[in-house]
Each structure stands twice: as C-alpha cells, then as structure tokens.
Amino acid sequence: MSFVKSLKCRECGTEYPPIKIALCKKCFGPLDVVYDYDKIHISKTSFDNRPRTIWRYSELLPISDKKNIVDLNTGFTPLIKCVNLGKSLGIRNLYVKNDSVNPTFSFKDRPAEVAVSKAIEFGDSAVACVSTGNLAAAVAAHAGKANLPCYVFTPSSIESSKIAQIASYGAKIIPVRGTYDDANRLAYLASELYGWNIVNITSRPYYCEGSKTLAFEICEQLDWNRPDHVIIPVASGALLCAISRGFQQLEKVGLTKGEKIRLHGAQAEGCAPIAKAFTIGADKVLPVEHPKTIAKSIAIGDPGDGLYVLREVRRSEGVVGAVSDLEIVESIKLLAKTEGIFTEPAGSVTIALAKRLIEEGRIRRDDIVVCCVTGNGLKTIDAVSEYTFAFSEIEPTLEALSSSLG
C-alpha cells in the first residue's frame, strides 16, 4: 500500500496524480512526491523487525505493490565512526556513511532500485538512463534482475572499469562523444522518439525518492538523533535535495526533532558551477561547458537541481565548496589509510571539504559530522593509480627485498 497523495510542482505548486510524468506541464518545474503524512503512523520501534534495506522505510517510498520491488539488498549501509580520521582532522565525532558497499558499489542503487521498481509498476517494457557511470551500473543491474532491456547513455570518456561493469549486467551502452550534458540532450530526444522510460528524466520524481533513504538511515544509525553537519557530493544536485527532503520528512512523521542540520555540497574545482554561484552569492547557476576533473562521476556542467541545492544549502546555513584534484587524491589516501575505506574521487570530495570547513572553524571540535562516501574506489582505479603508488618489481631474493625496503 502506498501513502503517496500526489506529485507537486516545486515552482508553481500545481498538483498531479501520481502518474508517469517528468516535469510540471505548466511551468516545467520539478515535481516532488507528496505523502499523506496524517495516515502514516510509525515510531522508532516500528523498525525492529524490518529488512535492513531501503524498504524498511516503505511508508515513505512511492511503490504501491510490494511485488513490484526489484530488491538487490540496497541500503542500510554502515555509518562508521571514524576516530582515526577525526583525530587527524581535529574533530571528535566524524562519521562516514559508507555507500560504496551497495550492490553495485555506489549510492545510485538507491534511486535505481526505486525507479526500476516503479517502471515495473508502470508496466514499462524497458528502462534507460543517462549517467556519468554509477547510475548506469545501478539501473543495468536492477534491469538485469527484473529481466528488462536496459539502455544507458554515458559520456564516452567515463572510466573503463565502469563500462566493463555496466556491460556485464547486460545493458546496451550508448557512449556519446561529448559531455554529460550532450548525452543528456540525446537521451531526452530518444525518450520522445522511442518512448523509453529514461528513469532520471521521464520518471524523475520517483527516481529522486530513493536517495532520501540515506537521510533516514543516518538518523536511525545515530539512534534517531540528528547530525550537525552532512557533507554531500554534488553533480546534478538531486542527491543533496533528496537528503534534505529526507531529514524534513523524518520530522514530519515525528521520528526526529532538534537542531538545524547544516548541509554542505562538495564539488570538484574542474566542474563547480554551483560552488561558484554560492561563492559569489548568485541566484543563477552558469553552466561549465568543458568539465575537467578526475571526479568524473560528478562532472555535470549544467546541473538540473543547481538552484535547489543553493536554496537548501543557504536555508540550512551550509556551504557549497569546490576542492582541487590534488585535494581529492590526498583525501582518498587519507580515508583509506586511516579508516580502511577506499572511495572513488566523487566520494572523497566530502572528506576534502570537511578538512577545509574544520580549518575554517565552520565545523567545531564536538560537532557531529557525516561525510557521505558515495562510490567505491575500485570503480576508478585508472583515475587514481598514477597518483597513489609507484610500482617497482624486485627479484625474489632477500637481498632485493632488503634494498627495496631501504
């Protein structure tokens, strides 16, 4: 049973029944799923015997019939208290939400699991997406499990390890010469021509819902307390907006209350349109035409939810900051070495930004800080290996060993 009441335009407030629709027909604004909160009765003990997946929060997810769920065991990833990393950065309560251990090794399993389940509910005969790599893997894996054909549009420049992963799930990859935005435009045209459900375009309101389970889990894993700061990688901005919505919904259903949670968005300097707008105090996000960063997963030059990221971050008194590729690599190594967590560049931007916010005094020593580590380091070996180790073979002798140890 679903508690979805309607879809509501974030701009003009027009409401729609929960059908397959991409945007508001009147103003092209994004649509948010509205739940009937009066009918939702959940308390902290409701969760005692529920699955340790995103579906433990099914009252706040937009699927009507359980039998349509394509369940790869997504979610309920560890929230790890990082004592060593915290010490090295100078704070006492640092946590990593380790979403790199989801079924396809990124947080994108959350929106993909909801979107593919919803596609089944809509009776779609195929699914598709446009992606910098991680969403493509997540949608492809779920489509495989659901036995649906899957088409993915990606920039042709994404990491070869991601291409191999996506192809293994059986998806048809369409590698587009150009940027994510070029691939996005082609995907949009294809959705019109072929009638495909491009999950992050055609059924975007539902797709966006999956990611807010990160916020639910963070609070539940903190014993239903709210963190002071959450640091989130930002590409299109959908994840940050979903996490913000998730925290608000927990208050609405009475599971949490308390202090303001500061949301911080982390981008890479080589593609930081939202950070730039934030820094100069602008209300417009000017696209970056040629993104250039090793954090390819978050290289989206024209972010669809850019304005809403600015709004949510300003409302929560957070920041949007950009970090350099060098800071990204240093943070990958620091997180791996201190906590044994190996992330891709898009995940380490949060550690790099945390470091800066601590140095600037915006994060204080006793604040509860959560960095969302959203993708696995094994997905981007090519991108980081040249920075992380020098490899030199030795003879199988003790002499050679001793001289190599110096």
Ligand SMILES: Cc1ncc(COP(=O)(O)O)c(C=O)c1O
């Ligand atoms: C690993 C990783 N983290 C964060 C993001 C940012 O997601 P969004 O586009 O929702 O801002 C992405 C997007 O692809 C990603 O792959």
Ligand SMILES: [Zn+2]
């Ligand atoms: Zn509208």
